[in-house]
Structure formats: structure tokens, C-alpha cells
Amino acid sequence: MTDILFLTISLLxxxxxxxxxxxxxxxxxxxxxxxxxxxxxxIFILLDxxxxxxxxxxxxxxxxxxxxxxxxxxxRREKWASVQAGNERILGIxxxxxxxxxxAYFSLSTGLGNQYPDQSSIASFYDIGAQIVNEYWxxxxxxxxxxxxxxxxxxxxxxxxGRRT
Amino acid sequence: MALLSVGVYGLISKRNxxxxxxxxxxxxxxxLINFIAFARxxxxxxxxxxxxxxxxxxxxxxEAAIGLAIIxxxxxxxxxxxxxxxxxxxx
Numbered sequence: 001m002t003d004i005l006f007l008t009i010s011l012l013x014x015x016x017x018x019x020x021x022x023x024x025x026x027x028x029x030x031x032x033x034x035x036x037x038x039x040x041x042x043i044f045i046l047l048d049x050x051x052x053x054x055x056x057x058x059x060x061x062x063x064x065x066x067x068x069x070x071x072x073x074x075x076r077r078e079k080w081a082s083v084q085a086g087n088e089r090i091l092g093i094x095x096x097x098x099x100x101x102x103x104a105y106f107s108l109s110t111g112l113g114n115q116y117p118d119q120s121s122i123a124s125f126y127d128i129g130a131q132i133v134n135e136y137w138x139x140x141x142x143x144x145x146x147x148x149x150x151x152x153x154x155x156x157x158x159x160x161x162g163r164r165t
Numbered sequence: 166m167a168l169l170s171v172g173v174y175g176l177i178s179k180r181n182x183x184x185x186x187x188x189x190x191x192x193x194x195x196x197l198i199n200f201i202a203f204a205r206x207x208x209x210x211x212x213x214x215x216x217x218x219x220x221x222x223x224x225x226x227x228e229a230a231i232g233l234a235i236i237x238x239x240x241x242x243x244x245x246x247x248x249x250x251x252x253x254x255x256x
Contacts, residue, residue: 029187033190040197043198044197049201049205049218051219052218059223059225071233074237075236132216146223147227150230150231
């Protein structure tokens with residue numbers, strides 16, 4: 001049952017990811033990207049990481065996808081549809097296939113698939129919170145700093161351009 | 166199951182055109198799947214995998230915001246966001 005669920009979810013995720021990169025209209029691509037992020041959140045739930053799944057839906061589907069759609073609407077041009085990739089496309093497909101084949105080969109040869117997890121190793125919300133605050137408090141502070149710096153940087157960029165024109 | 170999620174990673178990084186930001190986000194997602202999967206399948210309870218992926222999601226959000234800001238700037242300056250036509254950035 002879980003295997004069927006996992007296979008469908010991962011297949012849908014991959015299909016939507018490819019659709020996000022290949023669709024002709026950029027807005028459809030953004031929607032497909034959001035659906036792909038939802039699929040990744042489903043995989044997280046299957047891997048017993050409910051907290052990360054909630055975070056993923058909040059951050060990716062809630063903010064990043066909306067931000068991308070917003071920017072696409074803001075910067076929309078018909079010319080984008082005519083941007084064609086020439087030789088880079090074949091190169092990208094060949095490179096991606098090579099990477100996929102090598103990674104699949106090496107990961108199939110490790111025998112990690114035979115390892116079954118015990119149910120006791122499921123991390124609860126309490127564990128995650130305690131570890132974030134107790135052990136990784138410095139990283140937490142630095143993440144907050146990076147968020148603040150990114151917001152200030154984006155605002156400065158927008159304002160700088162507004163003053164010039 | 167962890168093996169197949171590695172497959173997602175390889176499949177994704179295949180195209181390199183105007184949707185660079187999409188690809189970067191998808192690659193980050195694949196890496197997150199690896200984090201969670203290996204944390205789940207290890208013998209000892211590893212909370213650190215989930216913690217790291219939380220930080221990684223937050224940093225990916227900042228990266229997306231900055232990338233989109235740069236795209237908007239490039240569009241304002243250039244009226245085009247084709248990466249190949251940003252050659253005037255060359256020093």
C-alpha cells in the first residue's frame with residue numbers, strides 16, 4: 001500500500017517537475033512547480049517527517065510559488081515564449097541522463113534498499129524543537145540574520161532602481 | 166525507497182535555459198528528500214536530518230527571494246531576461 005502510494009506520488013512529482021521546466025507558458029510552469037513541491041511534501045509525510053512537510057507546504061507552496069507567480073505576472077512579455085534553447089537542450093538531456101544512470105547504478109549497488117527502519121526512530125516535534133534550540137541555536141540565529149539580510153537587500157534593490165528612473 | 170528518491174535528483178537537473186531558478190528550487194527539493202530519507206533509514210534516531218532540512222528550506226526561501234529580485238532588476242535594466250543576453254555584465 002505504501003509502496004503504491006510512494007510510487008504514484010514520486011511519479012507525479014517528477015512529471016510535474018519536468019512539466020514546470022518544459023511547459024510553453026511560464027505561468028503554467030509555475031503552477032506545475034507548486035504541485036511538484038506538494039508532491040515532495042507528500043513524500044516527506046510518507047517518510048514520517050510531518051513537521052518538515054508542514055514547513056515545506058508553508059514555505060514553498062505558500063510563499064515561493066506565490067512569489068514566482070507574482071514576478072512572472074509583473075515581468076510578463078510575449079518575447080519569453082520565443083526564447084529557444086538550441087544545443088544546450090540536447091546537452092542538458094544527455095547530461096541529466098548520464099547523471100541519473102550513474103546515480104541509479106551506484107545507489108542500487110549499495111544495498112541500502114534492504115535496510116528496514118525501526119519505528120522507534122521517528123522524530124517528534126518535541127525532539128526537533130529541542131535540538132534546534134539546544135544544539136543549533138547559532139545556526140538558527142544565522143538563518144534569521146540571512147533572512148533579514150535578504151529582505152533588506154531586495155528592498156534596497158527595488159528602491160535604488162526606483163530612484164534612478 | 167531511498168533509492169528511488171535519488172532518482173528524482175538525477176532526473177531533474179537536465180535543462181539549463183531561462184528557468185534556472187525553477188531548476189535550482191527543484192534540485193534543492195531533491196537534496197531535502199535525500200536528507201529526510203537517510204535520516205529516516207538510519208539505525209539510530211537522527212533528528213538532525215529533519216533539523217538541517219528545516220534550515221535548508223529557510224535558506225532556499227531567501228535564495229528564491231534574492232533571485233527573483235535580481236530577475237526583476239535585470240528585466241528593468243535590459244527589458245529581457247534571457248540569460249544569454251546578459252552578456253553586458255561581463256567585466
